[in-house]
Amino acid sequence: MGPDRCIFCNVVLDASQKNLPSSRTEEHVFARWFRGAVVNDKMKMFTGTVRQGAVLHRHPPLERLVNKTVCRKCNNGWMATLEESVAPLFQRLIAGETADKFSNAEVEFLARWTGKTAAVLSYATPQRARVPRYASRTLHPGSTSPPKIDRKSVV
Secondary structure: OOOOEOOOOOOEOEOHHHOOOOEEEEEEOOOHHHHHHOOOOEOOEEEEEOOOEEEEEEOOEHHHOEEEEEEHHHHHOHHHHHHHHHHHHHHHHHOOOOHHHOOHHHHHHHHHHHHHHHHHHHOOOOOOOOOOHHHHHOOOOOOOOOOOOOOOOOO
16 A cells, blocks of 8 residues: 555655645645534534445544645635635525536635535545545546546445
């Protein structure tokens, strides 16, 4: 098994103490603005099958859900910009505005944020199904492929 890599840009992750663009960070799955907007501050995490039923693994507060496979450059760069762009859109949704009032660019921001959040969450949960790294990398602004997360992507 090779070295840990950022799930978005594929750079080899350095130790967080090095404070380099390639250093490992703790990316919060849900930003502070999101955590403040939701009623329930905990997430129940289950695994299981239809035949065996669900098994509760943990019930952490949303603030403790972090992913440690994201580099500092991604976390503090395009991902931070994406969070800043989506926060006011999310507030509009909470206020009752429907997404059909959003511009195409705003819908794309929401879609990229949703994909990014799904990828980050998939590596912070006890489930075995992860968003594959090739699909996560398509969310990176430097990707030459369009974003691709579909049923076939989640294995």
